[in-house]
Amino acid sequence: MTTTIFLANMPRMLEDIVQTVLKRSPGFRVARQGGTTGDLLGAAAASGASAIMLAVPDPRAPFTNDPRLALLDNLVVLALSESGAEAWLYRLSCDGQPLPETSSDALLDALSTARRV
Numbered sequence: 001m002t003t004t005i006f007l008a009n010m011p012r013m014l015e016d017i018v019q020t021v022l023k024r025s026p027g028f029r030v031a032r033q034g035g036t037t038g039d040l041l042g043a044a045a046a047s048g049a050s051a052i053m054l055a056v057p058d059p060r061a062p063f064t065n066d067p068r069l070a071l072l073d074n075l076v077v078l079a080l081s082e083s084g085a086e087a088w089l090y091r092l093s094c095d096g097q098p099l100p101e102t103s104s105d106a107l108l109d110a111l112s113t114a115r116r117v
Contacts, residue, residue, distance in 0.1 A: 001027065005111055006049035008033040008040055014055055021104045028111065051111055060096070 005028055007015055015032070022028045031047035033040065044052050099106050 002029050003027055003051065003111065004029045004031055004047060004049045006031045006033065006044040006047050006052045008044070008052060008054040010053070010055040018053060018107075021108065022111075025108050028108075053111070060098075 005022055007018060007030060010018065019030050019032075022030050031044075031049055033043045040052070040054070099110055
């Protein structure tokens with residue numbers, strides 16, 4: 001199974017490093033946002049990404065980049081089929097935790113837990 005990682009708002013050198021690491025790791029596909037402007041959520045959704053990696057001034061407060069990301073916290077979506085015969089319940093949350101280190105292995109381990117909702 002391939003996990004798509006969406007890269008956004010990264011300085012060129014950091015993006016190059018991250019892309020190199022991800023491309024050498026089986027099971028990952030890289031999608032990226034051109035430039036630093038635009039609709040981050042829309043572009044990530046269009047790419048089919050399971051995870052977004054973005055560079056921000058303070059990783060403890062990543063939602064300053066696109067405040068709409070914080071609006072997803074604790075969002076519940078109940079999706080019904082048009083016939084009403086099937087329903088799926090989704091819970092989205094924006095939980096954060098610091099990683100013990102930023103080595104390639106630590107980042108890959110964190111990204112490997114990404115699952116598409």
